[in-house]
Amino acid sequence: MQAYTDTNLGTKLFLLRALRNPRQLGAVAPSSRHLGALLARHAAVDDHSPIVELGGGSGSLTRAMIKSGIAPHRIYVVELEPTLAAYLKTAFPQVNVVHGNAAELAKILPSEVVGKVHRVVSGLPMINMPEAVRGQILESCFEIMAKGGAYLQYTYSPRSSINDKTYGLTKKRLGTIFLNIPPATVWQYTRE
Ligand SMILES: C[S@@+](CC[C@H](N)C(=O)[O-])C[C@H]1O[C@@H](n2cnc3c(N)ncnc32)[C@H](O)[C@@H]1O
Structure with missing residues (x-):
């Protein structure tokens, strides 16, 4: 079996996939450690x-969460692209990597x-993503969450990429990270 221990390999695979399918990847570079650290801080509500x-x-966010002290076995990473999912499984053997669609979380x-x-x-x-797919993904997320759960999303625009009113959500801006390509803003969405 091929071993994917080189973190640069993840970046190379990411860039190759981004060239082949820019809409699905949606980024020109993996998230920076600064963005990862902000998301990790808000992801860890308990131990x-x-x-x-x-x-x-x-795997840049996965790496940042582990570095921030989150135990790998608590993390469930969902990735649609098979090559990237295979890479993640080998790079993070203690993390639960699921190859599948974020719109079907309760199933996968x-x-x-x-x-x-x-x-x-x-x-x-x-x-x-088309609005209908966005809606399916958000419903799928709130379906698997505990009461009081939150969805964290970063955007490359200073504005929210999700219309909170459409989905009955409350949004909160958690911060903007300029040390990221491009700069990114982190949003938190909750549903009462
Ligand atoms: C912008 S990249 C983010 C990579 C990494 N989390 C980071 O911040 O550097 C988006 C990733 O979402 C994956 N993706 C797109 N649609 C998806 C879906 N419906 N379910 C699961 N993964 C999906 C893409 O294959 C891609 O790897």
Whole structure:
């Protein structure tokens, strides 16, 4: 079996996929460690509940969450692109990597996780997606969350990529990271 231990390999795979399918990847570069650190800080609400990461890509957010002290076995990374999912499985053997669609979380995540998730951290290119797909993904996320759970999303525009009113959500801006290509703003969405 091929070993993917080189973190640069993740970046190379990411860039190759970005060239082939720019709309699905939705980024010109993996997230910076500064963006990862901000998301990780808001993802860790306790020291035990599962955290779901959508669109793992080359693993930059996963790496940042582990570096911030989140135990790898608590992290469930969902990635649609098979080559990137295979890379993530080998690069993060203790993380739960699921090859599948973020719009089908209740179906693809282990049943013991469903209803117990307090934070979903998303690297998905929501802005590139049709409104119907965006809606399916958000419903899928709130379906697996515990009461009081939140969806965290970064955007490359200072504006929210999700219309909170359409989905009955409350949004909050958590911060903007200029040390990222391009600069990114992190949003938190909750549903009462
Ligand atoms: C912008 S990249 C984010 C990569 C990484 N999280 C980061 O921040 O550097 C978006 C990732 O989402 C994945 N993706 C797109 N649509 C998806 C879906 N419906 N379900 C799961 N993953 C998806 C893409 O294949 C890609 O790897």
